[in-house]
Amino acid sequence: MTQLFLPLCVACLALVFTSAAPPPTTQTAEVAIPDRCDGIEFDAITPDEQGKQLFFKDGFLWKGFRGPAQRVAESFSGIGHVDAAFRMHREDRTEDHDHVYLFQDEMVFRYFNQTLQDGFPKKVEQEFPGVPCHLDAAVECPKGECSADSVLFFKGSEVHHYDVATQTVKKKEWPEVPPCTSVLRWMEHYYCFQGNNFTRFHPVTGLVVGAYPKDARAYFMTCPNFGHGSGDHKLPLCSEVKLDAITSDDAGKTYFFTGPSYMRLDTSRDGKHAFPVTRMWPEVAGGVDAVFSYQDKMYFIKGDQVFIYLSGAHYSLIEGYPKTLQEELGVQGPVDAAFACPGDHTAHIIQGDQMKDVDLSATPRTVTKATTLRHAKVDSALCGPDGLKLFVGSSYYEYTATSELGAGQVERMPSPITPSMMACRRD
Ligand SMILES: *[C@@H]1O[C@H](CO)[C@@H](O)[C@H](O)[C@H]1NC(C)=O
Numbered sequence: 487m488t489q490l491f492l493p494l495c496v497a498c499l500a501l502v503f504t505s506a507a508p509p510p511t512t513q514t515a516e517v518a519i520p521d522r523c524d525g526i527e528f529d530a531i532t533p534d535e536q537g538k539q540l541f542f543k544d545g546f547l548w549k550g551f552r553g554p555a556q557r558v559a560e561s562f563s564g565i566g567h568v569d570a571a572f573r574m575h576r577e578d579r580t581e582d583h584d585h586v587y588l589f590q591d592e593m594v595f596r597y598f599n600q601t602l603q604d605g606f607p608k609k610v611e612q613e614f615p616g617v618p619c620h621l622d623a624a625v626e627c628p629k630g631e632c633s634a635d636s637v638l639f640f641k642g643s644e645v646h647h648y649d650v651a652t653q654t655v656k657k658k659e660w661p662e663v664p665p666c667t668s669v670l671r672w673m674e675h676y677y678c679f680q681g682n683n684f685t686r687f688h689p690v691t692g693l694v695v696g697a698y699p700k701d702a703r704a705y706f707m708t709c710p711n712f713g714h715g716s717g718d719h720k721l722p723l724c725s726e727v728k729l730d731a732i733t734s735d736d737a738g739k740t741y742f743f744t745g746p747s748y749m750r751l752d753t754s755r756d757g758k759h760a761f762p763v764t765r766m767w768p769e770v771a772g773g774v775d776a777v778f779s780y781q782d783k784m785y786f787i788k789g790d791q792v793f794i795y796l797s798g799a800h801y802s803l804i805e806g807y808p809k810t811l812q813e814e815l816g817v818q819g820p821v822d823a824a825f826a827c828p829g830d831h832t833a834h835i836i837q838g839d840q841m842k843d844v845d846l847s848a849t850p851r852t853v854t855k856a857t858t859l860r861h862a863k864v865d866s867a868l869c870g871p872d873g874l875k876l877f878v879g880s881s882y883y884e885y886t887a888t889s890e891l892g893a894g895q896v897e898r899m900p901s902p903i904t905p906s907m908m909a910c911r912r913d
């Protein structure tokens with residue numbers, strides 16, 4: 487801010503000394519509201535406790551990937567410019583968990599629900615021993631992504647890896663990661679921002695995989711004349727949504743698939759966004775017909791082929807796959823939808839108005855039961871602890887058990903797919 491005000495003050499003085507006219511009375515130094523499509527460099531990025539991503543620049547703030555800037559002071563009292571910011575991830579300490587930390591020079595401010603917490607601001611070293619002040623960037627790294635709940639602090643070319651429970655710091659240098667001016671963690675991935683560019687990096691090794699840097703305007707904001715990248719795309723109308731496949735694995739990760747894209751539905755803290763299917767499952771190009779999860783595996787059905795992936799932090803195609811549907815499941819393609827209920831060994835394969843049950847614990851796989859359904863056509867199906875959903879176009883039907891799906895059963899009312907279920911817009 488000093489740099490911005492200084493020329494203005496010099497100009498004012500010059501005016502006073504060189505002119506007989508009285509100085510202007512209500513001259514306030516108004517800084518123009520920045521436009522993030524101009525290719526600006528953010529000072530800091532962090533999600534708030536609701537998962538909305540906050541982008542800071544000078545005294546301004548954007549909430550989310552769309553919309554105009556507002557003044558930081560409207561949301562966060564006591565602070566103007568922000569050097570770095572992160573949201574604490576610490577499920578073992580509710581008094582810290584999900585709190586938002588903003589850094590300014592030597593001080594750290596802590597907020598919850600946009601309220602400055604008692605005892606703050608504090609000196610950075612008081613709150614985070616061993617961590618330098620005048621930071622460039624900071625980002626949370628929860629256990630699972632880092633070896634323990636951690637915060638990565640960035641200053642120049644140095645990365646300070648801070649363990650929140652032990653309060654120990656390890657200093658690292660990551661040659662592949664450029665000096666970050668802000669860092670965004672989003673959908674379990676880490677993005678170092680430098681100017682209007684970003685580079686995705688691994689939070690433990692600092693390795694960069696893929697073609698970087700990329701222009702943030704094509705991914706993390708909606709800017710005219712910038713193509714929509716994998717991180718952001720035009721939302722479809724909810725009434726036009728058609729789900730090719732949907733599944734929920736043992737770890738509770740729920741994915742739906744439409745055309746060449748997939749979306750996670752269980753990570754609403756990070757918002758809902760579509761990515762190319764090939765980013766996670768490179769061998770399944772060009773969309774899928776049906777997907778179901780069984781034990782620690784995900785079965786992708788495409789044409790008359792089955793791809794089986796081992797689930798984990800990443801998905802790996804099991805050797806020997808794809809195999810034919812006939813060989814793997816004892817049915818002929820094509821398949822419209824498939825599901826398996828948690829804890830059950832039966833795959834339910836839907837083709838037109840027919841549902842075939844296949845016992846996954848038996849070899850070879852054979853159809854043990856065939857049911858004629860109430861629905862002539864189903865796009866996708868999901869079975870979870872809260873029951874069964876069959877998706878047909880932009881609607882879905884809820885059932886409590888597979889025994890209710892038969893043609894002779896009571897008719898259900900369809901429910902529309904809504905924006906709260908997936909990223910779509912109302913008509
Ligand atoms: C957050 O703050 C607002 C207004 O300050 C208040 O109405 C709301 O109850 C608070 N929410 C929580 C969860 O504390």
Ligand SMILES: *[C@@H]1O[C@H](CO)[C@@H](O)[C@H](O)[C@H]1NC(C)=O
Pocket residue numbers: 680681682683698699700
């Ligand atoms: C952003 O990346 C482009 C392409 O690699 C590069 O030409 C440009 O200088 C970069 N800008 C910044 C501010 O780093």
